[in-house]
Every structure is written in structure tokens, then in C-alpha cells.
Amino acid sequence: MSQNVKFSHINDQGKANMVDVTEKNVTQRQAVAEGFIKMSKQAFSMLRDNQHAKGDVLSVAQIAGIQGAKKCSELIPLCHPLMLSKVQIEFEILDSTQQVRIQALCKLAGQTGVEMEALTAVSVAALTLFDMCKAVDPLMEIDGIRVLKKQGGKSGDWQVEGMQC
Template identity: 60%
Template sequence: MTELTHINASGEANMVDVSEKAETVREAKAEAFVTMSDQTLQLIVSGQHHKGDVFATARIAGIQAAKKTWDLIPLCHPLLLSKVEVQLEAQPELNRVRIVSTCKLAGKTGVEMEALTAASVAALTIYDMCKAVQKDMVIGPIRLLEKRGGKSGDFQVSTADQGEG
């Protein structure tokens, strides 16, 4: 097993020094799900929700969250993201919404946390906008789907497992 990178020799939490790392193109993709009743999902899909366009609001919230990850997660570096994309897909056969976020940059550290934060906050925004009509929605699972670039190499969940949540 690889050792933890955010723990120093004394066992204390610290921010990883990336000053000597090479700048490379890095990209990460994450997903999250929000499961709800078919009536709640229909309100979202039909555009009849009294709070407005739930998907548009969740998309913007996810993008904003990715840009603020360093402010939310204590040991994350502030990053100059070159791309943040948040896609939302209604899956009526499963009474849920699938959220897929993609973050990209040319830099010295990865964007996995930014992708996970974008997907998570988009899911939380859906919950917030719909809680008046349904309080027992379920958020999750949330997970990293893939990452590219950097010293640790590429990672991807098996294609058979993508979208299964």
C-alpha cells in the first residue's frame, strides 16, 4: 500500500510540497447520484419545479464548488482549472439523477478532489432545491471514475461499473 501523502514524518497533517513536480495535463472525472421518488424526478424533468431549473442551478453550483475546493478541503492546493464540466442525466427507470463532473488543468497536482467536490455539491444542490417536496432523497454513491496524468499514472473504474452506482 502507498503511504499517505498528507502526513509528515512526525505524523502531523501537512500540505504536500509540489514545487519540484513537473507541470502536466491532468484530468479527473467523478460521479454522484441522487435517488428520489418518481414524482420528484418528474417535477425536475418537466421543468415544473417551483424553484426553477434544478439541473441548471446544480450545474452552476458544481462548477463553482470545483473552483473553491481548495477553500473547502483543508490540504488541497488552489488550482487554476482550465475546464470544469458538470453533466446531469435523469435516470427515470432508477428514480435518480446521475451527475458526472470533469475537471482539467495543466499543473503540478491532480484534480480528483475538484471533480469529486463538483459532483458532491451538484448533488447537494439538487437535494436543497427539492427538499420541500421530498426530504428522504438519498445522495450517493459518490466516487472517482477516472484520472489522467501525473506521477501516479492513470486510473479508471472498469467500464462495466461506470454508471452503475
């Protein structure tokens, strides 16, 4: 006799489960995320003075971050495909700590939040900064990637305290 055992019976924990958003309302949503990359004095001052051999570090990273946001659902297995209506990447040059701060804003009118898109944009921009500067400093470090603000959707609006974004 055929003995059919559900996958979940062998390996409950393996059950990757994409949330069903079919019934959720289409609302305007946005999310802001940030991250940092810290580099050596030399790499940092070359970035400030636009002297890295691979070109304009921030321009390339900005475009890579925007493109990265659009690829989120390809990269993160359980993310839903989304039609982003806005992606914005900004950089701040933090002299005192030799860091570049990356901030990404994503927006859409849709059924699910866009914080993963904003985090992906920050991560891809940070990786691109790494790639552009690594010939000078291979020991850079990417830190502090997190969500700062979320608006729209069932869970309501929230914002990390003390942040303006």
C-alpha cells in the first residue's frame, strides 16, 4: 500500500513558507534603511577627493543600490515580487570616523512592506563601495545595516528613536 508522508512530517523545520498577501490591501508603503562602511585614512581621503582608480565611487554605488533594490525578490527567497515606485540612495561622508553612511528609501503602493528592498539597496551600495576601494584598503568593514523607519501596512508606522529620515 502506498504510504504518503507529508514533507512536514520528516522535516518540519525545512518548510520555507512565503506569507500569503493575496488578501492584503494595496496601500502606500515606504521604508528607510541605513548602513555604514569604514575604511582606512588613505582609502577614505581618496574617496573624498574622487581619486580611486575604478572611478567615481559614490556614483557607481548609488546606481548599484537602486538596481539592487529592484532585484530584492530574486535574492531573498521568500520576498514577494514588487513594483517599486521610488528608490533613493543618499550618502554621507563621516570624517570623524572615516565612514560612509548609506541611506536608502523605497516606496510603493502594494500589498507588502518594502524594508527588505531598502536593506538590499543599502547592502548592494555598501558592497559596491567595497569593490571600488578594495585595491587601496582590503580590510574595510560594513556595519550597522538596519531599518530606520517604516510606514504603511497593517503593522502601523514606526521609526527608530532620534532619527530623522
